Amino acid sequence: MDTERPDIEVINVNKSFGENHVLKDFSMSVSKGENLVILGKSGSGKSVLIKCIINLIQPDSGKIVVLGQDISDLDQDEIDKLRSRIGFLFQSNALYDSMTVRENLEFPLRRHWTREQRQKGAEPAVKEALEDVGLAHTIDMMPAELSGGMRKRIALARSLILKPDLILYDEPTTGLDPATAREISELMVSVQEKYKATSVIISHDMNCIRITSNRVIMLIDGRCYANDTFENLKLSKDPKIREFFD
Numbered sequence: 094m095d096t097e098r099p100d101i102e103v104i105n106v107n108k109s110f111g112e113n114h115v116l117k118d119f120s121m122s123v124s125k126g127e128n129l130v131i132l133g134k135s136g137s138g139k140s141v142l143i144k145c146i147i148n149l150i151q152p153d154s155g156k157i158v159v160l161g162q163d164i165s166d167l168d169q170d171e172i173d174k175l176r177s178r179i180g181f182l183f184q185s186n187a188l189y190d191s192m193t194v195r196e197n198l199e200f201p202l203r204r205h206w207t208r209e210q211r212q213k214g215a216e217p218a219v220k221e222a223l224e225d226v227g228l229a230h231t232i233d234m235m236p237a238e239l240s241g242g243m244r245k246r247i248a249l250a251r252s253l254i255l256k257p258d259l260i261l262y263d264e265p266t267t268g269l270d271p272a273t274a275r276e277i278s279e280l281m282v283s284v285q286e287k288y289k290a291t292s293v294i295i296s297h298d299m300n301c302i303r304i305t306s307n308r309v310i311m312l313i314d315g316r317c318y319a320n321d322t323f324e325n326l327k328l329s330k331d332p333k334i335r336e337f338f339d
């Protein structure tokens with residue numbers, strides 16, 4: 094039996110904004126090395142859940158444990174330290190347009206520079222992360238010179254630069270054409286294999302979910318409505334689940 098503690102534990106979390114009860118006694122856990130997809134309609138609370146996990150939003154009740162730490166017990170320094178172990182891939186990519194690819198990748202390093210990295214300099218880490226996403230040749234280019242798919246890869250490289258234990262992906266394939274979306278999904282799998290990182294992926298791209306997920310949680314009406322593999326959910330006859338597949 095696997096007795097290792099999950100990397101993320103969300104236990105009976107409630108979160109409301111005024112009358113809008115977004116998360117209702119919501120619980121989930123994500124094991125080490127797992128790729129978990131959170132699927133839900135627009136406005137169902139997927140981003141709120143992710144923001145609770147990184148403590149950008151505080152739940153009204155319940156408990157969240159990330160990489161073994163109860164986040165409600167942490168002070169700002171401890172939160173910053175925890176966040177340095179988490180890679181984020183935003184829907185917008187959040188690259189700085191006025192910086193080269195190299196400078197964009199150096200940015201998180203400079204904030205969380207370890208002594209070893211300071212001695213080695215940023216170059217090896219930047220090159221390794223770019224090689225991981227197949228874009229070593231773009232190191233001195235500007236984001237505007239790259240295609241949408243390449244920018245997404247650069248954003249992924251930046252989220253890998255601190256060798257995260259956990260990667261959070263917010264709709265990683267939205268806005269990409271199907272072939273590029275597939276490439277990004279396959280890249281997410283290869284990154285997971287290399288870094289052994291745990292991933293939480295918000296997505297409604299069924300192809301991306303099929304390629305990347307080990308397990309899918311469906312967030313409906315603030316609750317975990319279904320929790321199963323993509324293949325099993327695909328066979329479900331439940332109308333609420335079928336809506337996502339048909």
Ligand SMILES: Nc1ncnc2c1ncn2[C@@H]1O[C@H](COP(=O)(O)OP(=O)(O)OP(=O)(O)O)[C@@H](O)[C@H]1O
Pocket residue numbers: 110113115133134135136137138139140141142
């Ligand atoms: N800071 C906030 N203040 C008030 N309401 C909020 C806030 N953040 C989110 N909400 C509300 O919480 C609900 C869930 O929002 P959330 O952004 O998590 O949805 P989502 O599932 O990520 O949707 P999408 O797929 O469109 O990104 C929405 O009704 C939204 O209006």
